[in-house]
Amino acid sequence: MPTRRRALLILAALAGLALLSIALALMVGSVNIPFNDVLASLFGSESGMSGDVVRSLRLPRALAGFACGGLLALAGALLQVLLRNPLADPYVLGISGGAGVGALLAILFGFGLVGINGSAFVGALAAMLVVFGLAHGDGSWTQTRLLLTGVIVAAGCGAAVALMLSIAPDNKLRGMLFWLMGDLSQSNDPRLVLGILTAVLLVSLPFSRELNLLTRGADMAQTLGVHVTRLRRGVYLVASLATAAAVTQAGSIGFIGLIVPHLVRLAVGNDQRLLLPASVLAGGSLLVIADTLARSIVAPQQLPVGVLTALIGVPVFLFLLTRDAQTRR
Amino acid sequence: MSSRTPLLEARQITVSIGAKTFCRNLDLTLRAGERLAILGRNGAGKSTLLSVLAGLRAPQAGTVLINGASYATLGARKSALIRGWLPQVRGDAFASTVLETAMVGRHPHLDRWGWETDKDAKIVREALAAVDLASFEQRDIQTLSGGERQRLAIATLLAQAPQLFLLDEPIAHLDMKHQIAMVELFAGAARDCGAGVAMVLHEPALAWRFCDRVVLIHGDGHTETGPAREMLSIERLSALYQYPLNAIECDGRISFIPS
Numbered sequence: 084m085p086t087r088r089r090a091l092l093i094l095a096a097l098a099g100l101a102l103l104s105i106a107l108a109l110m111v112g113s114v115n116i117p118f119n120d121v122l123a124s125l126f127g128s129e130s131g132m133s134g135d136v137v138r139s140l141r142l143p144r145a146l147a148g149f150a151c152g153g154l155l156a157l158a159g160a161l162l163q164v165l166l167r168n169p170l171a172d173p174y175v176l177g178i179s180g181g182a183g184v185g186a187l188l189a190i191l192f193g194f195g196l197v198g199i200n201g202s203a204f205v206g207a208l209a210a211m212l213v214v215f216g217l218a219h220g221d222g223s224w225t226q227t228r229l230l231l232t233g234v235i236v237a238a239g240c241g242a243a244v245a246l247m248l249s250i251a252p253d254n255k256l257r258g259m260l261f262w263l264m265g266d267l268s269q270s271n272d273p274r275l276v277l278g279i280l281t282a283v284l285l286v287s288l289p290f291s292r293e294l295n296l297l298t299r300g301a302d303m304a305q306t307l308g309v310h311v312t313r314l315r316r317g318v319y320l321v322a323s324l325a326t327a328a329a330v331t332q333a334g335s336i337g338f339i340g341l342i343v344p345h346l347v348r349l350a351v352g353n354d355q356r357l358l359l360p361a362s363v364l365a366g367g368s369l370l371v372i373a374d375t376l377a378r379s380i381v382a383p384q385q386l387p388v389g390v391l392t393a394l395i396g397v398p399v400f401l402f403l404l405t406r407d408a409q410t411r412r
Numbered sequence: 413m414s415s416r417t418p419l420l421e422a423r424q425i426t427v428s429i430g431a432k433t434f435c436r437n438l439d440l441t442l443r444a445g446e447r448l449a450i451l452g453r454n455g456a457g458k459s460t461l462l463s464v465l466a467g468l469r470a471p472q473a474g475t476v477l478i479n480g481a482s483y484a485t486l487g488a489r490k491s492a493l494i495r496g497w498l499p500q501v502r503g504d505a506f507a508s509t510v511l512e513t514a515m516v517g518r519h520p521h522l523d524r525w526g527w528e529t530d531k532d533a534k535i536v537r538e539a540l541a542a543v544d545l546a547s548f549e550q551r552d553i554q555t556l557s558g559g560e561r562q563r564l565a566i567a568t569l570l571a572q573a574p575q576l577f578l579l580d581e582p583i584a585h586l587d588m589k590h591q592i593a594m595v596e597l598f599a600g601a602a603r604d605c606g607a608g609v610a611m612v613l614h615e616p617a618l619a620w621r622f623c624d625r626v627v628l629i630h631g632d633g634h635t636e637t638g639p640a641r642e643m644l645s646i647e648r649l650s651a652l653y654q655y656p657l658n659a660i661e662c663d664g665r666i667s668f669i670p671s
Contacts, residue, residue, distance in 0.1 A: 087527045167505040289524050296516055298506050302468050302499055307572065308492030308520035353506045356527075 090357040097364035101149065104368040108145035108375040109137050113382035139271075147270030147332055148374045148388075149367035150277045152339050154329035156366025157283060159340030160347075160359055161322040164294045165315060166226045169348075172341035173326040176233030179335040180240025181210025182327060186262050186334070187247045190255055196269055199262070200331050207327035210236055215319060229319075265336030265389030267374050279328045283321055284363055290314060291355035298353065336389045339366050342396040349403045369395065417480040418443045419576045419608035420465060420495070425474030427457060427464050433633040434460055437474070440627065440637065442576070444606040447599055449619035449640065451612075452629035453653055458612040459500055459580050461629065465610065466497040466578045478576060492520035496574035498565055500581050500612075504553050510564055511549040514540055517571030532571075539570035542597060544590065558585035566594055577601065579611035583618070591615075595622050617667045620644045628652050644668075 085093070109121045116124075116133045124134035125142070158173035166175070173179065185206020189199040214236050218229040244263065251259055287294075293314055296304035305311045329336070343366040344358065351357055373391040380386065420442040427434045434457025442448055452458045464471050467483035475482060478494050486494070496517075517539070518532045528536075540546050543563040548556075556564065562585045569577065577598055583591040599622045601607040613619050619626055619640060626643040628636040630652060636643060649668060650657045656671045 167503075169506060292519060292522070292524075296519055299513075299516060300499070300503065302463070302497070303502075303516075305468055305488060306466055306492060306495070306497040307516060308489035310488045348506070352512070353508055354512070 085352060085354055085357050090354075093351055093357060094360055094364065097361055097368070101364050101368045101371075104371040104375075105145045105149060108148070108371050109141045111375050111379050112136070112141065113379065143273050144267055144270045144374065145371050147273035147276055148267050148371045150273055150280045151267070151329040151333040151336065151367075152343075152370025153280045153363035153367035154276065154283065154325040155336065155340040155370075156343035156347075156362040157280070157287065157359060158322040158325040158329070159366075160344035160355070160362045161287065161294070161318050161325075162340075163344055164298050164355065165318045165322065166230055167298060167300070168226070168230070169345060170341070171230070173322065173329070174237065174335060174337075174340065175230065176214050176323070177210045177236035177240055178207045178323055178326045179330045180237040180244070181213075182207035182330040183263060183335060184240050184243045184247075185209075187244055187251075187259050190259050190262065191247055191251055193255075204327055204331040207323070207330055210240060211323040211327065261387050262334045264387035265334040265392070267333050267370075267388055268378070268385060270332060276328055276332045279325070280363065280367075283325045284360065286317075286321055287359055288356070290317070291359055294318070294355040294359075295353070298355075334389070336370065336392055338389075338392045338396040339370055342400045343369060346400065346403060418477075419479060420610065421477045421480070422465060422471075423475050423477070425464065425471040425476060427461055428472050428633075429457075429460060432457075433472075434631065435629060435635045436633040438627075438635050438637075440465075442608040442610055444575070444608055445602050446608055446625065447602050447623040448608075448610040449613050449623040449626045450610060450629065451614075451616060451619060451626060451649075451652060453631055456629045456631035458629055461627075462497075462578050462580050462610070462612055466495060467491055468497070489520055492572065492574070494574055495576040495578060496569045496572045498569050498577070498579040498582055500584065502561065502565060507552050507554055509549065510540065510545060510551050510553060510556070511536065513553050513564055514567045514571050517568040517573075520572065535573070536567070536571045539567040540564075542570060543567045543594070559587060559590060562586055563590065563594070566597070570597075575607055577607055577609045577611075579609065581612050581614065583613070583615070591618070599623075616644050616649055617665070620666050 106118065106121065110116050110118060114136060116137060120133050121137055124137040155173050162171040162173060162175065163169055182203040186199050186203035189202035194202065214233050218232040248256065248259060293304070293309045296307050296309050297314060301311045344362045347358055347361045347365055351361060370388070370392065373395055374388045377386040377388040377391045418441040422438060422440040424437045424439060426436050450458050450461065463469050465476055467476065478491065483491050514536045515528055515532065518528055518536065522528065540549065543566050545560065545563055545567060548560070553561065553564065566582065579598065582594055582598065586594060595618055598609045598611065602609045623640045625638065626640045628643060628648065646657055646659050657668050658671045660667050660669060
């Protein structure tokens with residue numbers, strides 16, 4: 084169990100990492116910009132091409148990436164508590180499936196960016212309501228029931244997505260695939276997602292010790308003073324909105340929501356008071372770094388960032404898992 | 413709170429799941445210092461009754477009061493300062509140390525932004541020592557044996573420090589030494605600290621030795637409540653377990669064996 088002091092130190096270190104990742108994202112790309120010029124274009128009045136690149140291209144994209152990574156990691160951490168399952172991720176309850184169906188429909192009908200985002204968000208909310216309504220049907224609300232309902236709705240959405248991909252005309256297929264794999268290149272205004280990230284974190288933090296209790300089981304939490312029904316509904320709502328916001332902004336980026344809370348848990352323990360903010364910082368940094376790589380490895384070509392998050396996340400995760408198994412023996 | 417207010421009072425409660433009724437119009441009071449045993453066959457509804465008494469599920473009829481107030485009026489948090497519950501089944505979804513696990517018992521004593529203080533740590537360490545787990549602080553709970561995990565759950569409950577202990581099979585998985593030690597611990601809490609203890613047991617001899625009163629749950633809605641020595645007769649227990657029993661007396665203690 085971390086003391087408050089140790090928790091703050093860890094968070095400060097992670098905040099440093101977050102700043103570094105954003106600095107990296109501002110410097111690296113098809114044109115490399117030295118750190119001093121980055122500073123000049125951020126705080127000074129540098130008006131050359133590098134100023135434009137930093138201010139209107141890289142900064143919004145880095146901030147949006149940070150917000151999305153943070154939202155996904157936070158949603159993953161919350162859902163792992165809600166479902167008492169370390170393998171839960173933000174997509175397990177079908178939210179990204181719903182968003183995918185919405186977005187692909189919009190692309191198929193030739194909507195613009197706003198239409199695609201709006202449609203993805205509506206799809207995510209629809210999936211969330213369907214899962215909640217079905218899982219809540221008879222008043223009992225067990226983790227298994229919620230999980231199974233979510234998995235089935237996600238599978239249904241997956242089938243609909245496959246159907247749309249197979250009938251889509253070739254010229255729309257690439258856009259659709261990129262959306263599905265996660266793509267930050269359309270991020271020009273990060274303020275909304277950053278606002279949502281802040282709101283979601285501020286709403287969750289006061290309940291983090293109660294979330295700790297929820298990981299011990301609902302009845303246990305109830306007898307130790309947690310209003311379990313209310314807390315669970317709140318967690319479901321907050322995690323779903325966080326996921327919907329991230330998916331709407333950046334498409335369904337995989338692995339962040341599963342791997343980051345898990346990594347952070349292995350490193351700092353399972354106290355949600357530290358785990359939630361640490362996941363936000365680590366998830367945001369990871370996505371910013373992955374996106375920087377995605378647009379610079381084969382520049383000027385861009386890779387879908389979801390592929391990068393998987394390529395980074397999987398080996399790190401496997402390494403930590405084997406290390407953890409060894410230390411425990 | 414007047415000392416005459418019972419810690420736990422069940423008025424005319426009816427508990428059932430689906431079509432099966434476990435008890436009908438049961439009246440039960442438990443005052444400070446009293447120890448109550450709940451006995452019955454498997455599936456007779458002992459745990460279900462206990463979870464109703466703990467406020468985890470609502471009775472089909474009747475009311476449950478702790479310290480004279482209902483769980484709904486008190487709210488989850490204030491209730492947690494009064495009653496503690498030892499669950500029968502525990503699943504640990506995440507890795508966690510023994511110390512952290514026992515520390516969750518302190519939750520109702522901390523405010524929303526509070527962190528555990530040295531005082532809380534001291535209380536938790538005492539609780540771990542009381543159940544013989546003092547040297548286990550940093551062990552991962554997923555590596556504990558069944559009996560160690562059971563004692564850790566008891567330590568968590570002790571850290572919570574409620575006035576009313578509702579224990580679902582407190583001696584499950586425990587060896588002989590720890591069975592007696594744990595029941596003695598709770599009986600001592602009742603005797604010396606004025607706690608109220610209600611426990612589901614499968615061993616009538618322990619109820620005979622440690623409890624003042626006994627509830628027999630027959631599983632068909634019929635229940636009997638009374639003083640331990642009166643309720644724990646061979647005839648009543650044989651009827652309860654639907655199996656003929658004999659009693660042996662030794663050193664002023666009694667043991668029941670299947671004939």
